[in-house]
Amino acid sequence: MARLNVNPTRMVLTNLKKRLRTARRGHKLLKDKRDELMKKFLEMVRENRKEREIVEQKLMEVHSRFILARALMSDTHLEEALIFPKQKVSLKASSRNIMSVEVPEFEFTTENQGGSDIFPYGMANTSGELDGAIIALSEVTPHLLRLAELEKACQLMADEIEKTRRRVNALEYVMIPNLEETIKYIVMKLDENERGNLTRLMKVKDMMLEQAHQFEARQKAKEV
Amino acid sequence: MHKIAVMGDRDSILGFKAIGFDVYPTDSKEESANLLSQLVDEGYALIYITEQAASEINEEISRYRSSYFPAIILIPGSKGTLGIGMRAVKESVEKAVGADILSHDG
Numbered sequence: 561m562a563r564l565n566v567n568p569t570r571m572v573l574t575n576l577k578k579r580l581r582t583a584r585r586g587h588k589l590l591k592d593k594r595d596e597l598m599k600k601f602l603e604m605v606r607e608n609r610k611e612r613e614i615v616e617q618k619l620m621e622v623h624s625r626f627i628l629a630r631a632l633m634s635d636t637h638l639e640e641a642l643i644f645p646k647q648k649v650s651l652k653a654s655s656r657n658i659m660s661v662e663v664p665e666f667e668f669t670t671e672n673q674g675g676s677d678i679f680p681y682g683m684a685n686t687s688g689e690l691d692g693a694i695i696a697l698s699e700v701t702p703h704l705l706r707l708a709e710l711e712k713a714c715q716l717m718a719d720e721i722e723k724t725r726r727r728v729n730a731l732e733y734v735m736i737p738n739l740e741e742t743i744k745y746i747v748m749k750l751d752e753n754e755r756g757n758l759t760r761l762m763k764v765k766d767m768m769l770e771q772a773h774q775f776e777a778r779q780k781a782k783e784v
Numbered sequence: 785m786h787k788i789a790v791m792g793d794r795d796s797i798l799g800f801k802a803i804g805f806d807v808y809p810t811d812s813k814e815e816s817a818n819l820l821s822q823l824v825d826e827g828y829a830l831i832y833i834t835e836q837a838a839s840e841i842n843e844e845i846s847r848y849r850s851s852y853f854p855a856i857i858l859i860p861g862s863k864g865t866l867g868i869g870m871r872a873v874k875e876s877v878e879k880a881v882g883a884d885i886l887s888h889d890g
Contacts, residue, residue, distance in 0.1 A: 601880055608873055609886065616865050623862040626799050642801045649804035651786040653829045653853075662852060666830065668788075670804060679802070694802045701803060704859070708830050711873070712855035718876040719850050 564742040568749035576746070580739040587731040594724045597659050601717045608710040615707050618700045625693035632687040641681035641690065647671065649701075661720045663713040666705050789823050791816065792834030796861035805832070813840040820844050820856075829853050834861035835868045 566572045630638055648671040655662045679691060790800040794809040801807045808823065810816040816837050821844070823831055831854050838845055838858050845856050858869035878884050 598880065602886075605873065605877055605880075605886060609870070612869055612873060616860050616869065619860050620865065622799060623796065623860070626795075627862065630795070639798070642798055645801055645804050647802070647804040649788060651788050651829055653786050655852075664829075664852065664855060693799055697799050698803045704832065704857075705830075708832075708855045708857045711857055714873065714876045715849055716852070718880040721880040 562738065562741075563745050564738055566742060566746070568746040570750065573743065573746045573750070576739055576743050580736065580743065583731055583735050583739060587728065587736065590724055590728045590731065593659060594721065594728055597661070597717060597721050597724060600658055601714065601721060604710055604717065605714050608707070608714050611703060611707045611710055615700060615703050618696065618703065622693055622696045622700065625689055625696060629687055629689035629693055632689055637686070638690070641686050646679070647698075651705075658713070658717065659720075661713075661717050663716055664709060666709050668701075668705055786827070786829035788830045788832070789828040790832045790859075791819055791823070792832075792837045792859075792861055796834045796836075796863075800832075810837055817841045817844050824848065824854055829855065831856045832859050833857070834859060835866040836861045836863060839866060839868055 564576075566576070633641075650669055650671065652667040652669070654665045654667070656665045657663070679694060681690075788805045789808060790797045790805045791808040791810055793811065797807045797809060806828075808819055810819050816833075820831070820833075820841060833845070833856060835858050838856075848854060848856055858872065860866070860869070874884050874886075877886055
C-alpha cells in the first residue's frame with residue numbers, strides 16, 4: 561500500500577488519526593447500509609420475479625384471446641370498438657424512502673364514465689372473445705402496476721447497492737490501509753528522530769564531561 | 785396526475801386502450817426511439833413497452849434506467865415472451881450482488 565505524501569510531524573499525525581477514526585466509522589456505517597439494502601433488495605427482487613411471471617403468463621392469455629377475437633372480427637370493427645375507451649385510468653405516483661433510496665409508489669384510480677361494465681362498445685358488432693380478452697386484461701392491471709413499482713424499485717436499489725459497495729470497498733481496501741500505513745510511518749519517523757536526538761545529547765554530554773576532566777587534569781598538572 | 789403509456793406493435797397493444805391506457809403503436813426502430821423520448825418529454829410516469837420493440841432500442845431504455853421517472857417496464861408482446869424482461873431482473877441482481885443467486889428458484 562502506498563503511503564500518503566505528508567510531512568512526518570506531530571500535527572499531521574493528529575490530523576491523520578482523526579481521519580482514520582472518521583474513515584473507520586464511515587466504513588462501519590456504510591457496511592451496515594449495504595447489508596440492510598441487500599436484505600431489502602433480495603426481498604423485493606424475489607417478489608419482482610414472482611410478479612413478472614404472473615404478468616407474463618396472464619398477458620399471454622390475454623394476447624391469445626385477442627388473437628381469437630381478431631380472427632372473428634374484422635380489423636376495422638375491432639379498432640372501432642376499442643377506439644373510444646369508457647374507462648379512464650389515472651396514476652398517482654408518490655415516493656417511498658427505503659434506506660435513503662427514493663422509490664416510486666404507484667396508485668391508480670379508474671374512472672368509469674357511465675355504466676357498470678368496462679366495455680366501450682355495444683354487443684352487436686363484437687364477438688364474445690373480445691369481452692373475455694378485455695376482462696382478462698383489466699384483471700392484469702393491478703399486477704402490471706405492482707410490477708412497475710417493484711421493477712423500478714429494484715433497478716434503483718441495485719444502482720444504490722453498487723455505489724455503496726464501491727464506497728465500502730474503497731474505504732476498506734484503500735483508504736484505511738493507506739492511513740494506517742502513513743500513521744505508522746510518521747510514528748516510526750518521530751521515534752527515530754527522538755532516538756537520534758537522545759544519542760546526540762548523550763554524545764554531547766560525554767564530550768563535555770571529557771573536556772571538563774581534561775581541564776581539571778591540566779589545572780592539577782599546573783599546580784604541581 | 786400522471787399518465788400511463790403503452791407502446792409496441794399494433795396487435796399487441798390495442799387491447800390496452802379499452803382499459804384506459806394511452807397506446808402508441810410503433811413499427812420501426814427509429815419510430816420507437818423517437819416515440820420513447822417524446823413520451824418521456826410529455827411526462828408519462830409509466831411506460832409499458834413490448835419486448836419486441838424494446839429489443840431494438842435497448843440503449844434508449846437503459847438511459848432511463850437509473851432515473852426516478854419514467855419507469856419503463858417490458859411486457860411480452862403478442863408474439864410471445866422473449867425473456868428480456870426476466871433477464872433485466874436478473875441483471876439487477878447481478879449488479880447488486882455480483883452474481884445471480886436467485887435463478888435456481890425462478
